[in-house]
Amino acid sequence: MAKSEDITRLIEAMVDGGGARAEAFFVAHDLGLTYDSVSKGWGIRKHVNAALLQAERDGRQDEIVEAGLEAYDLTAGELASTKRTSSGGTVPQISANSRVFISHASADKELADALADLIRLGTGLSHERILCTSLEGMGIPVGTTNYLEYLREQLSDAGLVLPLFTPAFFDSEVCLIEIGAMWGLQMPAFPLLVPPVDYGRVEKLLGKFQGAKINQSAGLSQLHDRIVRTFSLKAETSMWEEKKAGFDKRLPSLLKSLAESTRVDANDLRAAKRRTTEIEAQVAGLEAKVKELEEQNRALHTAKTADEADVAMAPKDEIEQFEELAKAAVETVRLLSRAVRLALYEDLGRSEYYRPDAFSSDAEDAERAQRDDLLAYDEDDGGYTPNYDDPAMGDAREALVSLLHSHWSDDFEQWFRTKYRKRWAANSLPVWDALKLV
DSSP states (O other): OOOHHHHHHHHHHHHHHOHHHHHHHHHHTTOHHHHHHSOTTSOHHHHHHHHHHHHHHTTOHHHHHHHHHHHTTTTTTOOOOOEEOTTSOEEOOOOTTOOEEEEOOGGGHHHHHHHHHHHHHHHOOOGGGEEOTTSTTTSOOTTOSOHHHHHHHHHHTOSEEEEEEOTTGGGOHHHHHHHHHHHHTTOOBOOEEOTTOOHHHHHHHHSSOOOEETTOHHHHHHHHHHHHHHTTOOOOHHHHHHHHHHHHHHHHHHHHTOOOOOSOOHHHHHHHHHHHHHHHHHHHHHHHHHHHHHHHHHHHHHOOSHHHHHHHHSOHHHHHHHHHHHHHHHHHHTTSOHHHHHHHIIIIIHSOOBOOOTTSHHHHHHHHHHHTTSEEEETTTTEEEEOTTSHHHHHHHHHHHHHHSSOOOHHHHHHHHHHHSSOOOTTOHHHHHHTTOO
């Protein structure tokens, strides 16, 4: 019967080796369906445990554990970093000259250098086995003619890739090329997150992953264990703790001096564009109001009776302007479905995501609109937003913003209340309904 310590070692090796490799193993041993039966939201360990439990039920536990120990080269107690090829096979374990590849933005040179020093001094890994392009003696050799080709060769032979996810990392085309190659080659990796970068941002790039935050002690300890195991080093805990203490002491100043990202988040950019349009509409409304007041002032100066003065003060031009804008807005949304119009209301009226009731006709309508590229679905926030890149949606937005965000006078608002029996408010669904906008 398989020993519990062997099973534990195998599970840890499979977790460290990545989901793709573990899945390939169980598929080859007719346990792929059980491995995949676990919901995708769970980690690799849950999938592995399910497959091993099924093997025990089938009376094949000893066979599977023995095969796993051999596949992961654990018969001698060590983990080999084999990698799957695109055809599903494997390539030999890491070579004696394989390196730690620190993928980082050039703007983060100081932090990458400090990390390389921690690895070298804290684990005993020689400087020749660390590739950190910003560090003298660990970077690209002088005279290298093809920078990207050299990086590709080094990356493909790396024993472990350490992507240093900083704000500047996402601005670097070379870093994104390296991370793409790492993903495509299914390289063993240990991502390090550097504040303010969080798991959510990295998951948008890599999907679910195993990594650590550079400012958390437990994460750096996991990195130490991973390097020691991958490169078969002798673990010197006291030496690592001493060097890590020095690194931790420097880290706050290193984080403070990090380069800021030059790219704007898509949601922030969209909000800024929307605010700009609103301000432009408000300016246009104010200019129209100034013109109207100038005309009223001239009419008052020429009025000879109280009735003539009342006529001069009535906001006729303002009401005409409103009715023209309302008519134009209705025309732009007339052919749009109810779900799309409600999404416009949530976005322009309330600055919220549109979240229809599940399994309702509006939910089905929203899904159709998404397929037609009229709405976009945000997985993180679980709601729909209008896709203003579509011409019809762009026209609707322009017309609605002109109507809803113009500056209307108190006299107009009193007229609106009298005509529509509702208080004027751009974020009021009854107002939108009264104007036939939803």
